[in-house]
Amino acid sequence: MGKKEQDVLKLSIQSSYACMERVATLVEKAAVRIGISEDNSVDLMIAITEAVTNAIQHGNREDESKRVHIRVETAPSEITIWVEDEGKGFDVEAVQDPRNTGNLLRESGRGILMMQAFMDEVAFASGEKGTSVRMVKRFASDME
DSSP states (O other): OOOOGGGEEEEEEESOGGGHHHHHHHHHHHHHHHTOOHHHHHHHHHHHHHHHHHIIIIISTTOTTSEEEEEEEEETTEEEEEEEOOSOOOOGGGSOOTTSGGGTTOSSSHHHHHHHHHSSEEEEEEETTEEEEEEEEEOHHHHO
């Protein structure tokens, strides 16, 4: 059985940081829809912002002719987010751990770490037509 239309929010943006406000509005709408706490809402915003930023910067290489697609499914106690780019894909295992001594001053790698820290599940799928990240956050404590 599929999700009801009112439980799904979709947004497709140009690969431009100027479109990030639209992403923030989508996240706020989803957070209000399921009534999560402000702290959880902030965590969610950070994770999604990192995923979309990675899609723009690393996936689509800031090519404004390419798009980033965001899909948010809400349920009473969880939210699932997909962020997809139209780039060439990447190997998530090849991303260096930013906590390793040799990587502390590197500018890349922290976004994935933050997504993993703020979400309950983070999974990547990558191929010739881009990369997709699926993130799940559960909010059982907010509902009690």
